[in-house]
Amino acid sequence: xxGLNHFLIFSGTLFCIGLFGALSKRNAIAILMGLELxxxxxxxxxxxxxxxxxxxxxxxxxxxxxxxxxAAAEVAVxxxxxxxxxxxxxxxxxxxxxWLKW
Amino acid sequence: xxxxxxxxxxxxxxxxxxxxxxIIGLLVPKEQKYGLxxxxxxxxxxxxFVSFSFYGINTKMFDGMYIIDDYSVFFKQLFxxxxxxxxxxxxxxxxxxxxxxxxxxIMIVFATLGMMILSSAGDLITLYLALETMTISFYxxxxxxxxxxxxxxxxxxxxxxxxxxxxxxxxxxxxxxGMTGTTxxxxxxxxxxxxxSMPPALVVGVVFLVGGFGFKISAVPFQMxxxxxxxxxxxxxxxxxxxxSKAAAFAVLMRVFLIAFPDFSAxxxxxxxxLAALTIIVGNLVAIPQTNIxxxxxxxxxxxxxxxxxxxxxxxxxGVKGVAFYGMLYVFxxxxxxxxxxxxxxxxxxxxxxxxxxxxxxxxxxxxxLTVCLLSMAGIPPLAGFAGKFYLFSSIVSQGYLWLVIIxxxxxxxxxxxxxxxxxxxxxxxxxxxxxxxxPAGAKATLLITMAVTVFLGVYPxxxxxxxxxxxxxxxx
Numbered sequence: 001x002x003g004l005n006h007f008l009i010f011s012g013t014l015f016c017i018g019l020f021g022a023l024s025k026r027n028a029i030a031i032l033m034g035l036e037l038x039x040x041x042x043x044x045x046x047x048x049x050x051x052x053x054x055x056x057x058x059x060x061x062x063x064x065x066x067x068x069x070x071a072a073a074e075v076a077v078x079x080x081x082x083x084x085x086x087x088x089x090x091x092x093x094x095x096x097x098x099w100l101k102w
Numbered sequence: 103x104x105x106x107x108x109x110x111x112x113x114x115x116x117x118x119x120x121x122x123x124x125i126i127g128l129l130v131p132k133e134q135k136y137g138l139x140x141x142x143x144x145x146x147x148x149x150x151f152v153s154f155s156f157y158g159i160n161t162k163m164f165d166g167m168y169i170i171d172d173y174s175v176f177f178k179q180l181f182x183x184x185x186x187x188x189x190x191x192x193x194x195x196x197x198x199x200x201x202x203x204x205x206x207x208i209m210i211v212f213a214t215l216g217m218m219i220l221s222s223a224g225d226l227i228t229l230y231l232a233l234e235t236m237t238i239s240f241y242x243x244x245x246x247x248x249x250x251x252x253x254x255x256x257x258x259x260x261x262x263x264x265x266x267x268x269x270x271x272x273x274x275x276x277x278x279x280g281m282t283g284t285t286x287x288x289x290x291x292x293x294x295x296x297x298x299s300m301p302p303a304l305v306v307g308v309v310f311l312v313g314g315f316g317f318k319i320s321a322v323p324f325q326m327x328x329x330x331x332x333x334x335x336x337x338x339x340x341x342x343x344x345x346x347s348k349a350a351a352f353a354v355l356m357r358v359f360l361i362a363f364p365d366f367s368a369x370x371x372x373x374x375x376x377l378a379a380l381t382i383i384v385g386n387l388v389a390i391p392q393t394n395i396x397x398x399x400x401x402x403x404x405x406x407x408x409x410x411x412x413x414x415x416x417x418x419x420x421g422v423k424g425v426a427f428y429g430m431l432y433v434f435x436x437x438x439x440x441x442x443x444x445x446x447x448x449x450x451x452x453x454x455x456x457x458x459x460x461x462x463x464x465x466x467x468x469x470x471x472l473t474v475c476l477l478s479m480a481g482i483p484p485l486a487g488f489a490g491k492f493y494l495f496s497s498i499v500s501q502g503y504l505w506l507v508i509i510x511x512x513x514x515x516x517x518x519x520x521x522x523x524x525x526x527x528x529x530x531x532x533x534x535x536x537x538x539x540x541x542p543a544g545a546k547a548t549l550l551i552t553m554a555v556t557v558f559l560g561v562y563p564x565x566x567x568x569x570x571x572x573x574x575x576x577x578x579x
Binding site for chain 2: 018023031035041046053054062070073077081082085094
């Protein structure tokens with residue numbers, strides 16, 4: 001029987017993979033993908049909690065939908081900025097972004 | 103269900119202002135778009151005056167999701183004042199950016215809207231949405247100088263680290279929701295009060311919240327983004343980022359921690375005390391060797407966040423009052439200093455401290471305002487920063503955090519060194535090029551207002567102190 005703990009372990013693992021990807025990748029697009037994994041881990045959390053903790057109340061679902069919408073907005077801005085920096089540097093490698101002292 | 107929408111009139115007016123300017127911006131010819139900045143300033147000033155009538159309402163809307171109380175009104179006024187001053191000061195600087203003049207001001211208004219909702223958020227979902235409204239507007243504003251790759255680079259760094267911290271914060275919020283079964287902040291506290299023991303997942307959630315908020319207020323060790331972003335962003339944006347985003351994060355942080363988690367305040371107070379001590383020490387010490395004035399001000403604002411955090415450590419009415427009071431002073435001092443920086447760089451194209459040599463001869467006003475603002479940040483009496491630090495430190499001294507006060511005082515003394523070395527360059531050194539610096543009327547008004555308020559509140563802090571006290575009491579009501 002699959003219970004709440006399975007979902008939490010799954011989302012915790014997914015969050016860690018996303019965090020590791022965001023911190024270790026050098027390509028800015030790959031970093032954004034890592035960030036998306038983190039947010040999706042949160043969504044799994046929210047929906048699992050809505051199912052097992054507050055059965056019948058949809059707060060968790062609503063929260064997850066808002067997270068998806070905001071994540072889309074964030075990625076839209078992120079990709080626009082990456083396109084802009086690619087024009088200036090011909091690179092999306094974060095190690096090349098060294099005009100400011102990191 | 104009855105909803106009294108007039109309680110939301112400040113927020114609605116802000117949205118209408120932003121969308122209205124967006125449409126007007128499409129209609130006016132390109133060479134007349136410079137008027138839009140003044141339109142936004144006037145609009146924000148009118149909203150600011152209207153907001154005074156919202157004191158004393160203290161009510162909740164939408165089943166506690168949205169809170170209108172003196173606390174939120176105080177912070178809304180703080181954001182409106184900073185947005186008004188920044189838009190007033192920014193005209194010449196934004197003219198140099200050239201394109202998309204109207205959109206720049208609209209994004210500032212949207213960021214202000216996010217902050218205002220953040221200070222009123224009574225629910226974790228509202229909190230998250232408001233936080234992202236503010237932050238995404240700031241990502242765009244940071245990268246506004248499309249042609250300048252420093253600005254774009256700062257925006258990319260801000261976006262990556264900001265989204266990372268949002269993810270961490272959100273994971274914390276989801277755990278809090280899962281362990282308590284509610285997202286309304288005041289109900290979270292009730293549910294926690296009913297629990298026999300603390301579930302470990304909730305503790306993890308709270309630690310994640312500290313990390314996420316710590317990033318937004320640029321507390322050490324989450325501060326690594328702020329010097330780069332402050333240096334690369336257009337200077338008016340840096341000013342607004344330094345005051346607005348930080349004050350908004352503090353406003354919501356205090357609501358979440360003091361209202362939702364009072365039952366284990368012993369644990370998170372120690373955590374915040376350690377963060378505050380680290381932030382004060384690192385911020386001040388790293389500011390000393392900086393040669394770029396925006397970077398120096400970035401580290402100084404990290405240190406200021408550390409001082410403000412001592413009010414969170416106090417976790418009582420006096421502490422919240424200290425935070426509200428200091429937050430307001432910090433607005434005037436920071437915007438004054440950054441207005442000098444933006445006008446100096448609009449004239450000379452430089453942000454290096456050594457180029458400020460002999461500024462007192464080139465523009466006595468700029469030199470005087472910068473000196474007053476920096477000394478106020480250092481906490482020299484009779485300027486306002488002294489009264490602010492007094493309220494903050496006196497709120498924790500009786501609670502066994504004397505060591506934190508001593509660190510704060512010692513580091514304030516250290517900060518006088520780097521603040522005064524800027525003053526020394528401006529007054530003692532001879533200018534390499536003595537052409538006078540042109541300051542437009544709007545920026546002049548901002549400079550005079552910030553200097554006058556900083557001096558006035560230092561001599562006579564009573565009115566602001568009464569307001570801050572009212573705000574602090576409303577939070578615990």
